[in-house]
Amino acid sequence: MTNKDLTVIITTFKSEDKIENCLNSIDSNVKIIVVENSNNKKFQNYIENRYKNAECILTKENLGYGRANNIALKKVKTRYSLILNPDTTLSKNSLNNFFSFAELVKNFAIVAPDQNESEVKNNKFKEPRIKEVEQVKGFAMFLNMEKFSKIGFFDENFFLYLEEIDLCKRIKKINEKIYIEPKIKVFHHGGSSVNKIFFDEIELTRNWHWMWSLFYFNKKHHNFLSALILVFPKLTSSLLKIIFYSFYPKSKKKDIYKKRLSGLTNSIFGKSSWYRPTLD
Numbered sequence: 001m002t003n004k005d006l007t008v009i010i011t012t013f014k015s016e017d018k019i020e021n022c023l024n025s026i027d028s029n030v031k032i033i034v035v036e037n038s039n040n041k042k043f044q045n046y047i048e049n050r051y052k053n054a055e056c057i058l059t060k061e062n063l064g065y066g067r068a069n070n071i072a073l074k075k076v077k078t079r080y081s082l083i084l085n086p087d088t089t090l091s092k093n094s095l096n097n098f099f100s101f102a103e104l105v106k107n108f109a110i111v112a113p114d115q116n117e118s119e120v121k122n123n124k125f126k127e128p129r130i131k132e133v134e135q136v137k138g139f140a141m142f143l144n145m146e147k148f149s150k151i152g153f154f155d156e157n158f159f160l161y162l163e164e165i166d167l168c169k170r171i172k173k174i175n176e177k178i179y180i181e182p183k184i185k186v187f188h189h190g191g192s193s194v195n196k197i198f199f200d201e202i203e204l205t206r207n208w209h210w211m212w213s214l215f216y217f218n219k220k221h222h223n224f225l226s227a228l229i230l231v232f233p234k235l236t237s238s239l240l241k242i243i244f245y246s247f248y249p250k251s252k253k254k255d256i257y258k259k260r261l262s263g264l265t266n267s268i269f270g271k272s273s274w275y276r277p278t279l280d
Contacts, residue, residue: 003027003029003030003095004029004031004078005078005079005080005099006030006031006078006079006080006081006082006095006098006099007030007031007032007033007072007076007077007078007080007081007082008026008030008031008032008033008081008082008084009032009033009035009069009072009073009076009081009082009083009084010022010023010032010033010034010035010083010084010085010086011034011035011037011065011068011069011072011083011085011086012034012035012036012037012043012086013036013037013038013062014038015086015087016043018086018087018189019034019047019086021089022084022085022086022087022088022089022090023047023050023051023054024089025089025090025091025094026053026090026095027095028051028052028053029053030053030095031053031055031078032051032053032054032055033054033055033056033057033072033075033076034047034054034055034056034057035056035057035059035068035069035071035072036056036057036058036059037059037061037062037063037064037068038058038059038060038061038062039058039059039060039061040058041058043056044056044058057071057072059071062276062277064156064158064159064160064273065138065154065158065159065160065163066153066154066155066156066158066159066163067154067156067159069083069153069154070153070154070156073143073148073153074153076145078145079144079145079146080098080102080142080143080144080145081142081143081145082095082098082140082141082142082143083138083140083141083143084139084140084186085138085139085140085188087139087188087189088139088140088186088187088188088189089186089187090186090187091185091186091187093185094113094184094185094186097181097183097184097185098111098142098181098184101130101142101179101181101184102142102144104130105130105177105179107177108144108147108176108177108178108179109143109144109147109148109151109171109176109177109178110136110141110142110143110144110168110171110178110179111141111142111178111179111180111181111184112136112137112140112141112142112178112179112180112181112184113140113180113181113182113184113185113186114128114180114181114182114183114184114185114186115136115137115180128182128183129182130179130180130181130182131179131180132177132178132179133178133179133180134168134169134172134178135164135165135168135169135172135178136164136168136178136180137164137188138163138164139186139188140186140188141164147171147176150174151167151170151171151174151176152170153167154166154167155167155220157216157272157273158213158216158217158273159209159212159213159273159275160205160206160209160210160213160273161206161209161210161213161214162213162214162216162217163213165217166217166220166221169221200252201277201278202277203256204255204256204259204277205259205275205276205277207256207257207259207260207263208259208260208262208263208275209263209273209275210260210263211231211234211238211259211260211261211262211263211264211267212263212264212266212267212273212275213267213273214230214231214234214264214267215227215228215230215231215264215267215268216267216273218230218231219267228268231264231268234260234264235261235264235265238257238258238260238261238264239261241253241254241257242254242257242258242261245257259275262275263275
């Protein structure tokens with residue numbers, strides 16, 4: 001098994017100052033597909049000129065995480081793909097350890113790296129072991145592509161949040177296997193894929209979509225009533241906090257809770273995940 005068996009997929013949006021560390025950590029003979037959620041031709045030209053092993057696809061609009069990843073996944077011709085966030089970097093042995101796992105445990109759908117470094121450090125006298133799990137975090141997922149002909153890829157109704165958990169639940173429902181291999185190290189900066197100058201608008205977007213996705217996910221995997229019961233405390237809390245922060249006009253908290261309420265009500269009433277950040 002070689003690097004020619006792998007395609008790395010990175011979905012980006014306003015990530016120009018984040019992605020280089022990620023790309024520099026990937027071997028130069030590994031095929032990379034970057035899907036940029038905009039029509040930024042300058043970014044496309046830079047990526048393809050700087051990294052000869054990379055193809056950069058422009059979506060022309062912000063399609064979200066799952067839908068953008070699906071564009072790349074449908075183009076993959078290799079046995080495996082590795083989905084990375086742009087704010088990740090691979091360790092020196094990451095790819096070799098992914099391949100070693102794939103040789104050892106052939107019947108897998110997804111394998112992910114160590115999810116919690118502190119957990120490993122706290123158990124430093126014990127040899128970390130491969131473990132089968134129900135779900136993994138989406139910052140680094142190594143996919144066995146032959147398994148996904150019957151599973152499908154990401155649910156494109158999600159714009160942001162819970163799309164990888166949804167995918168994992170669908171995998172487990174058909175008795176396919178998901179693993180964590182603690183020996184694989186992928187460093188994740190966490191929550192910093194987008195340039196910091198857009199922090200306020202991204203914070204509003206995150207709150208809107210977290211609430212939308214939370215209701216949609218639970219309605220999809222359980223039922224409408226169960227989802228409504230789950231989110232009802234969040235609904236009432238958002239309403240009360242909007243009223244409370246109305247007395248503090250300089251506070252940004254009111255806008256955050258208005259977005260949370262909007263995301264929830266749109267999802268409850270069956271509206272699509274339409275909200276997009278304004279970053280121009």
